[in-house]
Amino acid sequence: MRAARGLATLDEVESGDHVCQLLETAETAGERSRAFVADGALFGDKVVIVGADGGSARRLPDTPAPVLIDPARLEGSLLAAVRREAENAGREGFRALRILRHVTADRTGAHPDSMLQSELDLEEFAADxxxxxxxxxxxxxxxxxxxDQVTCVHPHHVGSRPAAPEFRVFRTGEGHWTVRGVIDSAGAAAFGAVLRNLVAHALVVRLMCHELEFFDAAGMSALADAARYLPDRQVIIEGANETVRxxxxxxxxxxxxxxxxISP
Structure with missing residues (x-):
């Protein structure tokens, strides 16, 4: 069963992990992520670097070069591109796919909803x-x-956990998304944005809320609004406690x- 957790270092990244790493102003993705890339050579993983600075692409002698993807030059979606690389990795004899994605605001110019959807796509891809x-x-x-929107759909983080929002939504099975933590007025907007993206891509969205600690009126209003976003969709809440119901x-x-x- 997939579970949210914090990582002390990038050496702890495991199969199926979707990790958020927040950089300091002066840091580069290469400086903080070089160990993650190097571990690809150590364990026989195919490394794909999306939009990262060149420093992270350095490799050990006699190891395959990382695949570099420039998101500004993609003809299709990022999800389609990484799926192709995953298929190629199996044929090429790699153990798994290892993706470093460095997201920079000046490169994407993307709307927040498309940014969030790309992270939900990667979360589903990593889990599956x-x-x-x-x-x-x-x-x-x-x-x-x-x-807030993009960090809350990463079940794993390295170093200190982002202070807000205080909940996580992550994939835990076919058609299942687990909600963990606290959804209050501070996180209601992010929660609503996540749900709108989910209902836009599935007729039924099933949320497993056994680990939901607190759900206030603002969060419930965001849930109701997202459920009404498309009239032919349905949201099923499982594991909600009696107080929430x-x-x-x-x-x-x-x-x-x-x-x-809403069911028990």
Missing amino acids: SGAMVLCTYRPADWDPPTL LCWQLSGFAAPEVPVV
């Missing part, structure tokens, strides 16, 4: 394929709401026009 994905962000380059009813959200099913 066993690939190791390390995403690096420099917080000074991003507005706080966008950074009661508050949902008392808040007036247990209505036919809100396509949410």
Whole structure:
């Protein structure tokens, strides 16, 4: 069972991990991530570097060169590109795929929703394929709401955990997403953005909430709004405690026009 956790160093990255690494202003992805790339040669993994500075592409003698992907020059989606590399890695005899993604605001110019969707795609890809994905962000380059959205869909982080938001949404099975932590007014906007992206790509979104510690009125309102985002979709909440179920009813959200099913 996949679980959220913090990593002391990049040496602890395992198969299926989707890791968020926040850089200091003066740091580069290469400086902080060189060990992650070098471990690819050590363990026989195919290394793919997306948008990172060249310093992280240095390799040990007699080892395969990393594949470099410039997101600005992709004709299709990043997900399609990494899936192709995963297929090639199996044929080429590599153990697994190891992806370093350095996301810079000046390179992408992307809308926050497309940024979030790309991270959800990579989260699903890592969980389903066993690939190791390390995403690096420099917080000074991003507005706080966008950074909140992308960090909350990384179940793993290296070093200190981002202070906000206080919840994580991550893939734990076919069609299942686990919600862990606290969803209050500080994280409601990010939670709503995640759900809108999920319902846009699935007829039924199943959220496993056994590890949800607290869910306030702002979070419930964000859930209801996201569920109504597309009228033909449904959100199923599993594992919600009795307090959450009661508050949902008392808040007036247990209505036919809100396509949410909450079960124990």
